[in-house]
Amino acid sequence: DGGITQSPKYLFRKEGQNVTLSCEQNLNHDAMYWYRQDPGQGLRLIYYSQIVNDFQKGDIAEGYSVSREKKESFPLTVTSAQKNPTAFYLCASSTPNNSPLHFGNGTRLTVT
């Protein structure tokens, strides 16, 4: 089955630690995205990548970093510089030319 796999489903970290969230897709999509979802705020774009080895900042990129070394993979690192990292993180992908986003099932990150 084609899809987007995010792991782990739940992640717990202490404040001050960096953490990396995994996102893998086997849909052969060129574009990949990371969103953050907080109650009452909808989806906010963190980073996106239209092609391997290239990515752009979204609306709330501060405190986050990404890499796109392979078409299938787009990991997100939440650094200690992110002030409020506890959230639900969603990875998505799409083909070019006005196609809708397809989402993974998210990673719930809790930082204490």
Next chain:
Amino acid sequence: QKEVEQDPGPLSVPEGAIVSLNCTYSNSAFQYFMWYRQYSRKGPELLMYTYSSGNKEDGRFTAQVDKSSKYISLFIRDSQPSDSATYLCAIMNTGNQFYFGTGTSLTVIP
């Protein structure tokens, strides 16, 4: 002004009711419209995708777009308890930029 506005609800209806979910948007240049369903602790699932004014039907779901009013709707007929979820509207411009509503929480009571 936000690009997309969506009433957060919550909305509670009895089983079998017709549900109407709505969003408004600000930019008349937007051309592509989507509805997603999101169950608790899951990712959004694409329900409907349309790029023109008018209605698009898929089973119990109908998406309606009124570009002159900048208004989009999702209708659910014969609602079921399994339809209980949060529904997100989304809009895409021609540059593959996506804008999401904040979601409407729906509960269908058996």
